[in-house]
Amino acid sequence: MTTFRRTSSLKRTQQRMAVLFILPALAVYALFVLYPLAMSLWGSVFVWKGLRMVEFAGVSNFSRLFVFPSGARLYGALWHNTAWFLGIMVFQNGIGLLFAWLLFLRDKGAAFFQSVFFFPAVLSPVIVGALWRLLLAPGGVVEWALNGLGLHQGSLTVLGNSHTALAMLIAVDAWNWMGLPVLIYTAGLRQISGQIFEAAKLDGAGNARMLFSIALPLLMPALGTLTTLSFINTFNQFDIVYVMQGVQGNPSYSTDTLVTYFYRLAFGAEGAVGITDIGLALALGTLLFLILSIGTLMMLRFFDRRTVQL
């Protein structure tokens, strides 16, 4: 009887203490993340005048998004984000797998190379973008090196050329984050039992065969993590574009992304200077929110099904 009373009074105290302990974190999180996000989704079906909701708009903000003149911006940005994601998958997560495999085959020096490769990832994308903007500028060191090697002549204008600018930004982003796939793959490779590789070696499998037929299927969780992270990061891409090409995604919108477009609509740098279109911005935000959530869920499911259990 006494023990019962004691546990139930302990439980009551615990419920009360739990609420008090959780409240500060929950209040900050709910006020500055959940509330504004919910209000943004809700606001996308209203007509806005400046920063004020005026009346219910149904889907008219969304239909405006897809027609002239916003349509061209939307499809352009959507394509640039998609190209960015594909570029990162090949050049960062693909080459990163090669680096990780090479480090896995060598017991010496892995920690050193991992540390060097990951170093740019702890820097701000603003610093990385500013650094590469100086290096790639006309008269910069890359131009000097390419001219010296005879690979290029005259002034280097890759960032000012609408055919090459986006590819340059993707390359800079891959340079920035190359260490991430290397760390995640090597952690994944180390979890695979050494006996599997021993057995494959006895069966006469070469290094390439071991990587693609044995390691890769077992690396599905790592690949899933990387694909999802890269998807979220590339579709949130803003900093590198802003610092290297300006908020318009110069030249002539060739490096414009969904978030730079969103920023211009929301904070007044699209069209006439200082004019915002909150309704359109919130519709774009909601669309991007849907792309991100549905895409992420589909990727998680896709990789979950392909995870090999041993």
Next chain:
Amino acid sequence: MSALAISDRAAISRQLARLPGWTVLAVWTAAVLLPLYILVVSCFKTTAEIYATRLGLPQSWALDNFVNAWTRADLGHNFINSLIVTGGAVVLTIVVSAMAAYPLSRYRLGWNAVMLGLFLSGIMLPIRLASVELFTLMRNLGLLDSLTGLILVYSAIRIPFAVFIFANFMRVLPSELDEAARMDGAGEVRILFQIILPMVKPAVSIVAIFTAIAVWNDFFFPLIFIFDDRHKTVPLAISVFVGQFRTDWGLVFASLAISMAPILIMYCLLARQIREGVGAGGGMK
């Protein structure tokens, strides 16, 4: 004798077979380190010297560019702002997240899973898309153009990840720990801060490291919320310098070096923890 020669030759050929691999690794190492080398030596050069000697060492290790960046471009001020915001956000995130994670991972409440799920959903939420409503909210609360406002927003964004890490570490501690302390009459606050928290020091350092990196590097929220030069953080100031001091390359290089110095020092000291933290959780950004 001949057996030895054969094994020698085998060893040599094994090393030779590895040569292409080593070359690939060396090339990327150069691709990472060369730009950083150029950044460092250019800090000590005048603009004319940067054009004249691309890869060479500077003629003198003059600190003019650093002094100019720190005072003339007023980066010193931005640097202190960034320190305040980063420090404030790290401390606030750790305290409130540890407090929330403690009952969620160690009490039997009946609603632990739901509440934990609510926090965890925030790890993936694209908060930038809420910036319009966040702007209105901050204006109504009088938090626009203030470091306090930034600290609150950053803590809110980092709380989900921190609660996740703390809950994972606290869940596996033996239940005798807090039960014994409770028998001795210790209060719940004391149990958390004097018994549980010291047991999960690795979690504290993971949360501190990744919160500090994310906050120090962030550019988007200062861009939206900060207007006054006196309240600008380092990344925001750098984004202005790149255009403003376009012709003074030495100054821009020096300001880049100053702004990455704290992260560089932290990285050199904590490279192993950072590597392991990323490899285990992939929880960056």
